[in-house]
Amino acid sequence: MEILVFLVPLALALGFVGLLGFLWSLKSGQYDDLDGAAWRAIADDEPANGQGRSK
Amino acid sequence: MQAAIDFSHYLKSAGTGLVHLDLAVEGINCAGCMAKIERNLSTIPDVTSARVNLTDSRLALEWKAGALDPALFVSRLAELGYKAYPFERNDAETLEAQRAQGLLRRLGVAAFAAMNVMMLSVPVWSGNVSDMLPEQRDFFHWLSALIVLPAAAYSAQPFFSSALSALRARGVNMDVPISIGIVLALATSVIETVNHAEHAYFDAAIMLIAFLLAGRYLDQNMRRRTRAFAGNLAALKAETATKFINPTEIRTVPAAAIRPGDVVLLRPGERCAVDGNVIEGRSDVDQSLITGETLPAMATPGSAIFAGTLIRSGTLRVRVSAASGGTLLDEISQLLDRALQARSRYLRLAERASRLYAPVVHATALITMLGWLAYGASFHDSIVTAIAVLIITCPCALGLAIPAVQTVASGALFGSGVLLNAGDAIERIAEIDRVIFDKTGTLTLPELDVANLADIPDDVVKLAGRLALSSRHPVAAAVARKAGAAAPLPDIQEEPGQGVHGFYEGRPIRLGRPSFCGADDLANELLCRDPEASVVAFRSGECRYAFAVRQRLRPDAAEVVAGLARMGIAVEIVSGDREPAVRLAAEVLGVREWRAEVSPVDKIDRIDELVRQGCKVLMVGDGLNDAPALAAAHASMSPVTATHLSQTVADAVFLGERLVPVLTAVKVSRKALRLMRQNLWLAVIYNLLAVPIAIAGLVTPLIAAAAMSGSSVIVMLNALRARAREMV
Known part of the structure; x- marks a missing residue:
């Protein structure tokens, strides 16, 4: 059971890191445009077909 | 032909030689638009950032100060096929956005705490039925307390403060039993942990907070979105005014930049964006948006001009006044104050439910404690059992029952072109049994x-x-x-x-x-x-x-009137316009009850008369003269072309040329109210099942956690039914 000495602080620290990550993402405005973010993930990277757009 | 807009009012410094501009863009509705706009504008030299917000249909631009003329962006967007207007976030929207973000932060804290506590609780639950040492259990309980107490103190603040203000006003709202439940659950858990007892409810308490915050956040986010959309609409209307910067020179500026005392020029065909008094010139003016009267009136030096007036023949110079001295506006604002006071007395379904709920629950807990004492249990055990009753009845499902439905229903309404202004609008619209339409601009197209x-x-x-x-x-x-x-x-x-x-x-x-x-x-x-x-x-x-x-007439006006009649809702027309015009509209639409040449006071009197007869009235109107009636009615709607005042007073604003959103709003609201009632009953049934277990003293933390999340999920799922297609 001595393993708890490592595992418990480790678990708490990981949880805390996760929380900090969430707060950071919130602060940097990542939840401001959820609809747009959903599409950005699958959008083409920059100018793959820069002029190839029709209309 | 389009006058250049003066952008200086909207430009903001973004630090280190950069300028920031927000544009509301009409027609962004897909990811393709987003990519097209961003790619195109980023290629302009000196533009450092161009980012579209798809949710709000907005574009944020930053470029090197002095390098570019903002009008370039508007023309470039026009080439791409989008109309863009500079806009400024108003205070109401900023406030809603801040609240939404605050709730999301608290939700994040509560959710992370809940996840980590679960990791500690599961070993305790399984350890209790196997071979866990009491020392280990205490250690895990203390760890849970370490995580939950600060997390709860932070994330449950919205409930505590709302409960406190309700108690201070000597009332009860849903947050009172919630707060009592949370505080008692945490306090018992700490005491039990100190006494090396088997049960602690840290996990249930923090999970409850997380669920409730999720409900609040959904509610708030919908409100924020509505505000953002309303802000865009205001910007897209592009209200500008032609202002004299000196006696001979004029410039087009946004209406927001006009101050009282400024002199503006109004030319034929323009819609006045400000209130003021004519100082020079004569013109026919169309005040139908304000009075409902379709015959033009004559404006001469000294007459009052209101925002929304259409100038028809001549050119006018108008001095802008803060509170226009016009008798009409004064009268209307007085009527409005009185009507709004009356409305604030409306008791929402949630409040009515909590008024019944809180005393019953607290009495049950008290009886449980006294019962166990009388039965011969120890004082400690009686108290713990009573608290278990409070924890298990803590209105998690009740707190979610209404906001969840409201969120889903207002989302559905949003999709069909209805924006809700008031949180309780759905409940009130659902209850109406009579609709009063204004004619000009409401039944007819603007x-x-x-x-x-x-x-x-x-x-x-x-x-x-x-x-x-x-x-x-x-x-x-x-x-x-x-x-x-x-x-x-x-x-x-x-x-x-x-x-x-x-x-x-x-x-x-x-x-x-x-x-x-x-x-x-x-x-x-x-x-x-x-x-x-x-x-x-x-x-x-x-x-x-x-x-x-x-x-x-709006193309589907007759259908909507017939549809309302089929639902058993009486329809009447009350208009400020002349009799022949109103009679004709009533005949075409098949409306039997109509009144013409009605003043704002008489409109309110008519509503009061109907209220005395026991009717619940939905007022649909757009003019300044409708504003008091909109506020006095049980519920109210305005088309998006309505005057500013009417739009703010109305419970809901509908978009587009068609009148059908009125019908949709009534249908969706009725369905939503049914679901809210259903949800409340689900919560009651859950309590009927769970409370006997709690009274019998059999509630373990595992049961508490399972029951709480189970009931919340059921209520949420039921709320999602408001989305079903059939209702439109």
Whole structure:
């Protein structure tokens, strides 16, 4: 059971890191445009077909 | 033709030589638009950032200060096919956005704490039935306390503060039992942990907070989205004013930048964006948006002009006043105050439920404790059992039952073009049994329409439309719009107050007053048939034509009236317009009850009379003269073209040319109210099942956690049914 000495602080620290990550993402405005973010993930990277757009 | 907009009011410094501009963009509705706009604008040199917000249809731009003219972006977007207008977040929207973000942060804290505590709770639950040492259990309980206590203290603040303010006002709301439940659960858990007991409820308490915050966040986010959309609409209306920067020089500035005391110029065809008094000039003005009266009035030096007035014939100079001295506006704001006070007495379903719920629950807990004491249990055990009752009845499901439905239903309404202003609008709209429509601008379209288009050959209509483009007169503008004209003719002269004339393929053509075109006989013929119409004549060589321009009913008005009648809702028209016009509209729509030439006071009196008869009235209107009635009615809706005041007072605003959103709103609201009631019953049934277990003293933390999340999930799922297609 001595393993708890490592595992418990480790678990708490990981949880805390996760929380900090969430707060950071919130602060940097990542939840401001959820609809747009959903599409950005699958959008083409920059100018793959820069002029190839029709209309 | 479009006047350049002065951007200086909207530009913000973004630090280190960068300038920031927010634009509301019309027509962004897919990911393709987003990519197209961002790619195109990023290629402009000196632009450091161009980012579209798809949720709010907005574009944030940053560029090196002084390097670019902001008008460039607007024209570039126009080339891409989007209309863009600079906009400024108003205070209400900023506040809603801050609240939404605050709730999300608290939700994040509570959710992370809940996850980590679960990791500690599961070993305790399984350890309790196997071979866990009491020391280990205590250690895990203490760890849970270490995580939960600070997390709860932070994330449950919205409930505590709302409960406190309710108690201070000597009332009870849903947050009172919630707060009591949370505090008791945490306090018992700490005491039990100190006493090395088997059960602690840290996990249940933090999970409860997380679920409730999720409900609150959904609610708040919907409100934020509505505000953002309303902000865009205000920007898209592009209310500008032509201001005198000195006695001879004028400049077009956004209406937001106009201050009381400024002098503005109003030209024929313009809609006034400010309140003020005429200091120079004479003109026919159309105040139908304000009074409902469709006949033009005359404005002379000294008369009051209200925002929304359409200038028809002459040019006016107007001094802007903060609170316009006009008797109409004064009277209306007084009526409005009184009506709004009456409305604030409405008790929401959630409040009514919590008034019943809290005493029952607290009494049950007390009886449980006394019962166990009488039965001979120890004082400690009795207290713990009573607290278990409070924890298990803590209205998690009840707290979610209504906001969850409200969120889903307002999302559905949003999709069909109805924006809700008030949180309890759905409940009130669902209860109505009578609809009062205003006529002008509500049952009819806000823009004029050509009634006899079918009688005139197509090529003539096209040519007249192109000629009409050169005139600013609203009646001519209606001809141009209906003809779908886009290319103005060259070398056209305008005779002020008469019409426009020029040459087309060598023939002289003219458009304007019937006398200007020598078509008085044609005009009289039209007026005999339709006394409400304005006539504009067109002459090409020797051929003469007359267009009857008039207000047209919304295309689906009759259907909507019939639909409301089918639902058992009585419909009546109460208008400030003259009798023949109202009578005609009522006949066409098949509405039997109508009143014409009604003043704002009489509109309220009519509503009061109906209230005394026990009716719940939905008022639908757009004019300034409707605003008090909108506030006095049980529920109210306005078209998006309504005056500013009416839109703020109305519970809901609907978009588009059609009237069907009114019908949809009633249908969706009724369905939503049914679901809310169902949800409340689900919560009650859950309590009926769970409370006996708690009273018997059999509630373990595992049961508490499972019951709490189970009931919340059921209520949430039931709320999602408000989305079902059949309702539209």
